[in-house]
Amino acid sequence: MKLITAVVKPHRLDEIKEALQAFGVHGLTVTEASGYGRQRGHTEVYRGAEYTVDLVPKVRIEVLVEDDDAEQLVDVVVKAARTGKIGDGKVWTIPVETAVRVRTGERGPDAL
Amino acid sequence: MAQAITLAADAPTLSAANTGFMLICSALVMLMTPGLAFFYGGMVRVKSTLNMLMMSFISLGIVTILWVLYGFSVAFGDDKGSLVGWNSDWVGLSNIGLTELWGGTTIPLFVFAAFQLMFAILTPALISGALADRVKFSAWALFITLWVSVVYFPVAHWVWGEGGWAFDLGVIDFAGGTAVHINAGAAALGVILVIGKRIGFKKDPMRPHSLPLVMLGAGLLWFGWFGFNAGSWLGNDDGVGALMFVNTQVATGAAVLGWLAYEKIRHGAFTTLGAASGAVSGLVAITPAGGAVSPLGAIAIGVIAGVLCAMAVGLKYKFSYDDSLDVVGVHLVGGIIGSLLIGFFATGKGQSDVEGLFYGGGLDQFWKQCAGVFGVLAYSLIASAVLALLIHKTIGMRVSEDEEVAGIDQAEHAETAYDFSGAGGGAARTPASSPVAPAESKKVDA
Numbered sequence: 001m002k003l004i005t006a007v008v009k010p011h012r013l014d015e016i017k018e019a020l021q022a023f024g025v026h027g028l029t030v031t032e033a034s035g036y037g038r039q040r041g042h043t044e045v046y047r048g049a050e051y052t053v054d055l056v057p058k059v060r061i062e063v064l065v066e067d068d069d070a071e072q073l074v075d076v077v078v079k080a081a082r083t084g085k086i087g088d089g090k091v092w093t094i095p096v097e098t099a100v101r102v103r104t105g106e107r108g109p110d111a112l
Numbered sequence: 113m114a115q116a117i118t119l120a121a122d123a124p125t126l127s128a129a130n131t132g133f134m135l136i137c138s139a140l141v142m143l144m145t146p147g148l149a150f151f152y153g154g155m156v157r158v159k160s161t162l163n164m165l166m167m168s169f170i171s172l173g174i175v176t177i178l179w180v181l182y183g184f185s186v187a188f189g190d191d192k193g194s195l196v197g198w199n200s201d202w203v204g205l206s207n208i209g210l211t212e213l214w215g216g217t218t219i220p221l222f223v224f225a226a227f228q229l230m231f232a233i234l235t236p237a238l239i240s241g242a243l244a245d246r247v248k249f250s251a252w253a254l255f256i257t258l259w260v261s262v263v264y265f266p267v268a269h270w271v272w273g274e275g276g277w278a279f280d281l282g283v284i285d286f287a288g289g290t291a292v293h294i295n296a297g298a299a300a301l302g303v304i305l306v307i308g309k310r311i312g313f314k315k316d317p318m319r320p321h322s323l324p325l326v327m328l329g330a331g332l333l334w335f336g337w338f339g340f341n342a343g344s345w346l347g348n349d350d351g352v353g354a355l356m357f358v359n360t361q362v363a364t365g366a367a368v369l370g371w372l373a374y375e376k377i378r379h380g381a382f383t384t385l386g387a388a389s390g391a392v393s394g395l396v397a398i399t400p401a402g403g404a405v406s407p408l409g410a411i412a413i414g415v416i417a418g419v420l421c422a423m424a425v426g427l428k429y430k431f432s433y434d435d436s437l438d439v440v441g442v443h444l445v446g447g448i449i450g451s452l453l454i455g456f457f458a459t460g461k462g463q464s465d466v467e468g469l470f471y472g473g474g475l476d477q478f479w480k481q482c483a484g485v486f487g488v489l490a491y492s493l494i495a496s497a498v499l500a501l502l503i504h505k506t507i508g509m510r511v512s513e514d515e516e517v518a519g520i521d522q523a524e525h526a527e528t529a530y531d532f533s534g535a536g537g538g539a540a541r542t543p544a545s546s547p548v549a550p551a552e553s554k555k556v557d558a
Binding site: 045049 | 381
């Protein structure tokens with residue numbers, strides 16, 4: 001199994017969810033995150049005091065998938081997340097040793 | 113306080129219309145203190161929101177009691193040496209007849225006492241904005257008590273009490289440019305020079321946590337200010353109060369535009385905080401002047417105040433004093449602008465026949481205004497610094513470094529402003545799962 005993690009622009013979340021559902025992915029986890037890459041942050045002014053805000057809002061999407069689907073699903077996520085502008089985010093995968101469905105105790109790919 | 117002109121021949125009689133109007137104005141001015149609490153509360157970081165709200169709110173308690181006990185008597189009693197007033201009948205507001213009128217007006221003494229009380233409450237609350245994030249609540253309560261007793265009550269007498277030196281000199285202060293705004297702004301400067309900066313000043317970002325709250329506060333202040341300004345004529349028999357009402361709106365609108373224009377040119381954006389701050393700067397500047405100038409004069413005063421205050425708020429970074437929410441930059445500077453510009457823009461057709469430089473009156477009134485401005489400024493600055501120093505050397509003005517960094521709300525009030533625990537996490541502690549006796553839980557875990 002693999003864990004796909006995508007840190008992307010918040011407004012692309014719905015697109016990505018729909019694309020994953022269309023592929024047949026049954027579950028995912030979303031967390032609100034903040035960070036920056038090449039995009040860096042932005043500047044805010046309060047009564048003349050300028051603050052550089054480095055961290056911009058992002059969402060982190062995590063999906064557990066079978067090894068065979070991983071590459072293809074990464075493409076699905078990237079395609080749905082892309083706007084072509086700086087700050088679109090990153091997607092990566094890491095190997096996962098085991099997964100258990102809490103309700104039934106099923107292990108491995110059966111738990112997905 | 114300016115007084116309504118009444119028919120010279122007849123002794124004034126109680127006017128139900130003026131009395132009703134003044135009771136409403138008193139309630140409007142009362143609303144300014146919670147409005148100010150929101151204005152300031154939105155400007156601090158999340159961790160000190162409640163403390164900022166409470167620093168204003170406590171004034172509604174403390175000053176009300178002091179006013180009844182002796183404040184009204186010191187501020188408006190019979191003159192003693194041009195410096196303070198005293199009238200033993202007014203101690204405890206105990207020997208005042210229900211239909212006894214405030215001298216020369218058509219409103220009961222009780223109404224005048226209530227109206228002026230609201231000013232006395234607001235003025236120390238204004239100071240609190242400069243002291244954000246770092247002052248012990250008990251020390252603040254003690255400071256308010258001493259400050260109104262030693263500074264506000266006497267200064268109100270100087271400016272508005274018959275026999276007070278500024279009043280006798282002919283200094284024009286319709287509704288509190290010197291007695292309220294210069295007074296509070298100079299006091300703020302005196303106190304912050306004693307207690308020092310917030311930890312992280314000029315290094316850490318200190319962004320306002322809620323600009324909608326700031327806008328709400330500015331709106332409430334603007335609304336309440338009609339009572340503050342128009343009510344200060346104490347009646348409606350000659351139309352001066354109505355002129356003040358119009359000028360209040362005109363100058364404030366102009367100041368919003370002035371501040372925003374300066375900001376757009378200088379910093380590239382029309383900010384919400386700039387609009388709210390511009391409104392307050394205009395309200396401050398027209399407060400002393402609105403009864404003496406024309407609506408066109410009010411536009412000029414508003415624009416000048418908006419632009420100069422927008423420039424003045426940057427001074428704290430240059431000179432490195434932590435006027436946290438710009439009480440000096442807005443109230444002291446705005447108060448000085450409004451008070452001095454009377455010397456130029458007074459038309460002679462408003463509250464009195466005094467004419468300013470632009471209306472053929474020469475500089476006479478300007479010099480009088482200067483005396484009022486710098487007399488109040490110097491006394492308030494020095495007396496406030498001394499009071500703060502006394503408290504600082506005894507019980508201490510500031511919370512500990514740990515408490516300041518962790519957030520003064522938890523340390524001083526055992527509360528947090530917002531519950532963010534809904535998304536999981538947070539420090540939710542239900543009575544069922546972990547009962548805590550109130551007495552034991554003085555400190556709340558982060």
